[in-house]
Amino acid sequence: MDAGRDGGTDAREAALRQAYGHALDWLASLSGRRVPARASVEEIVRALGAELPAGPSTPADVVDLLATACEPGLTAFPSGRFYGFVVGGTEPAALAADWLVSAWDQNCVMRAVSPSYAAAEDIAGAWLLDLLGLPGDSAVGFTTGATMANFTCLAAGRDAVLRRAGVNVARDGLAGGPGVRVLAGRDRHMAIDLALRYLGLGEPELVPADDQGRIDPVALRRALAAGGHRPTIVVLQAGDIHSGAFDPFAETIRAARDADAWVHVDGAFGLWAAASPAYAHLTAGCAEADSWATDAHKTLNVPYDCGLAVVRDPFALRAAMGLRGDYLIQDAQGDPVDKVPELSRRGRAFTVWAALRSLGRSGVADLVERLCRHARAFAAGIAGIEGASVLNDVVFTQVCAAFGDDERTGRVLARVLDDGTAWISGSTWHGRRVMRISVSNWSTTDEDVTRALDAIRRACASA
Missing domain, CATH: 3.40.640.10 (Type I PLP-dependent aspartate aminotransferase-like (Major domain))
Incomplete structure (x- = not known):
């Protein structure tokens, strides 16, 4: 099928507009959505369709299907409440x-x-x-x-x-x-x-x-x-x-x-x-x-x-x-x-x-210092939880904590992920199970840290 130059241009513009709308919806959802994905790989495969179509599809329809089918399986990595790995968000000018x-x-x-x-x-x-x-x-x-x-x-x-x-x-x-x-x-x-x-x-x-x-x-x-x-x-x-x-x-x-x-x-x-x-x-x-x-x-x-x-x-x-x-x-x-x-x-x-160019020299410095300040806030908040201990000297953006023995720390980690407010994952450090918090996102706010700490407290209370 040859759509011709004009038809191809129109299709491209329609697909881009569709993508733009879905992108804005995704970004707008980050402040309130659960951080972990809500759907499994198998569910996304079914939604996308595993069989290759016999013929062409309209580009805008393809974009719409991709966005709507994948949305439940997306982890909110760009959220200010993702601390599981050293994963930054996307600064607006860079995006x-x-x-x-x-x-x-x-x-x-x-x-x-x-x-x-x-x-x-x-x-x-x-x-x-x-x-x-x-x-x-x-x-x-x-x-x-x-x-x-x-x-x-x-x-x-x-x-x-x-x-x-x-x-x-x-x-x-x-x-x-x-x-x-x-x-x-x-x-x-x-x-x-x-x-x-x-x-x-x-x-x-x-x-x-x-x-x-x-x-x-x-x-x-x-x-x-x-x-x-x-x-x-x-x-x-x-x-x-x-x-x-x-x-x-x-x-x-x-x-x-x-x-x-x-x-x-x-x-x-x-x-x-x-x-x-x-x-x-x-x-x-x-x-x-x-x-x-x-x-x-x-x-x-x-x-x-x-x-x-x-x-x-x-x-x-x-x-x-x-x-x-x-x-x-x-x-x-x-x-x-x-x-x-x-x-x-x-x-x-x-x-x-x-x-x-967007941040300038002072903006880059402020970004680094803000991430470090949030890490210190996490450390102070966790240190105030009964039975919790911060295991590292918090000199930059990383915090490692334990909540008693390895079994209880594992239960706390699982409950935090089930809660969905934040993504905080575990690791093993010096032979001990730990919660590892990496603060890396430009959009993380004091409120995000408070919400994540509240989720950790709820997890500790039920673990």
Whole structure:
């Protein structure tokens, strides 16, 4: 069926208007709706229809079916009452920019092909380096998330330390070269292990950490000395996933430098502490590392997906990620394609530019400080519940709590989810079942925190 240009344009406009209406309805529902989804996968499959239709459907009708069928199965991640994972909401300017990204449909690979995207990436990258206190001549790549940002940075580090040992990984691969040691704290995030697996580096050697997850600098120095002169990468973290704690960067990076190791910082949500005068001390010394990974779709609150890979040496990043093709129109100064694994990719920098332009320097600082204030309010509220205990030093946006033994903590968690007022999930930390609260959403209010705490109190009373 050929609808023709006019018919196709009309159908597109009708579908977009339908999507706009459903999007506004969804956003308007967030303040009052239950946070957990109300329907199961099987129920959504039945509502969507599992059989592929024999013929075409009107685009507006397809959008309407998708929105109405899926609405009961949506979790209110953008709600100010979702605390289950480190999940940001979507800041208004970034959300609107993301709609434009889809409409513009740019393949953001080369400067010559999409100069507007390249300009937005250049500006947003420079702003990020400034806000995060990182070296201004570093390269910034826009990835799908922190997992691929860690992968990208560690690939640059792997190739760099092997290059110092006389191995050209791009030409010869890893076979026959000296093994790369990777040292990481005991409480590193699992994304580090995954990235190392992708890179063929195996499991990291684990260094002891303290009760908040901070790597022990004395133990790190001993581990570095025990490795001789093997090519080495040290992985540090800005923001432990349970406690929110930050590694002691000055001491650990000094030890790594003495061993000629590459230093990478996994700062998925915590690296943004550097943007706040009140919390920048947590990242003191961090800027002396070689690479840093963070997410924009966490603390900065841009739409999924958007991670950031930052590498001090642009050559090292380009050597690891760059490629050449006869049909590509590549710029001598480098292209977006030279900084991340994907060739085809979405215009993520547009949304980051929009969020930063909307918030400004003071707005980013206020966002970070507001999230931290809500975390402290959660900790104070839970500490006042009989039988409850806050297990971590609440230094950033994470709170871990227990409500007696593991069985009772599990019952409290289940009752909170059944209540539906908030989404707060559990974890196991230091062998103990815990409630883990991550405050990450720009739209969370004092009232949201109060409502969530009331739900926790109700759960405790019935557990």
